[in-house]
Amino acid sequence: MIRLTPAPLLEVAPWIGDGLDEEERGALAATLVVERVAVEPGPWIWDGRPLEVGLQIVAGRIARGLRVEDAGAHGIEILGEGDLLRPWTFRGPSASAPSTVDWTLMAPMECALLDHEFVAASTRSPRLMINVLDLAIERSRTFSYFLTARQVSRLEGRILLTLWHLADRWGRVSGEGVVLDLPRLTHEMIARMIAARRPSVTTGIRHLRELGLVETDHGGRWVLLGDPAAALRLVDTHPAPKLDTHPA
Template sequence: MRLLEHDPELGQLLDAQRREQATHELIAHVTAVEVGEWDGARLADVDPRNLGLIVLEGVLAREVVLEEFVSTELLGAGDIIRPWPLDPEPSLLPVQTRWNALSPARLALLDQRAAAVIARYPEINAVIVDRLIARSRRLAIEQAISQMKRVDDRMLALFWHLAERFGRVVPDGVQVPLVLSHRLVGELVGATRPSVSTALAELTARGELTRRDDGTWLLLGHPPAVPDVPGPELIRQRRRLTPARAQGASG
């Protein structure tokens, strides 16, 4: 598969001539992942010298388990992952990592051959590094959200945070098209499932957040940081400035 045809933003810094050349040279194998638990370390093509995987479609959940506590990170199109780390899990803490596909996903394997091609294109390397930094920035934001005192505030902040990447403007608000259970939301904001259920009831009563019949979520009103701009209008404005891959993911 020609990777730049499926992930064109990876070549956004290339001029026209180099982009055409890179499109023909950069070939990646694609792995399909079904909904449910996924062990990326057991991919048939896994080699510790491979660079990693790029998410082309779908949403993955990376769960870090410490005793009975679980912290979850959501990953979508454009994210770069490497489920076969060189360093083992920390030995002084009982930590485990689990992967789940929340929707059918397609992943592009950056093997050694693809890595050799990428090495000839610093422009592509710059985009890869930028994506890794963006992922770390999102994690820092989510950590800050988990420090908010009230669970309803955490949930509202989380869903506006997710809407910035996955949100879709619909007639009655901003849809976050991810099917997230109350348990999973709790793992994202650092709260128990009963606390999430109680907070959701409060947010629904206030007309700020509701769960739709299909399991996805609907934001109403204004984002916390921009109280004077309706959410749908803000999402429309950002879509004019942000890459197409950030516009949504099914779940």
């Protein structure tokens, strides 16, 4: 983990200033300066002190894996710009069914450290904390969406819903389609996200490519083609051979 030069928060995370008037924004631009850290891809453990608010991701992608050992279950959540991390608050080991968490950087990540100075600034400009709370609520809504998407019976539909929802957050429109850059997103990770087996996910993605709904390469670049609703109808009417959808 590398310490970066401190920077104005509203410069590196402008969304935290949404709703501020020009006078407030101007004052905070000069006074609300935050520490930043950069982390390279690979396994990650937070080794710093707990912060009053948390780590605000301003660039990059990180996968949070949750494993419930007694049940043999392992899920994954992908986080990125706008998400708030508090890795020091995890209480899984003390739960009735203990769980563990691991973190893996999928791309270089930069975070702004929201500490006591941010809390002090929020007392003068409450909109700052409101925006952070909105981001936290949005993360819970995203998680609820993925829980709902996992109930879709056809595996290719679950894959599509997952990729399109990720694209809503981090995709970009191009002449090819909606491009989603997710380095290190493996078929195994997708399987953990949608409650399926890895071989079935590989077969499902191959079928989506054959239907002209998805293109991908080995560099983590995904291109989503067409309209999501039409794509879901197409996989319903053109099913692949029966797939085993139970997680490994």
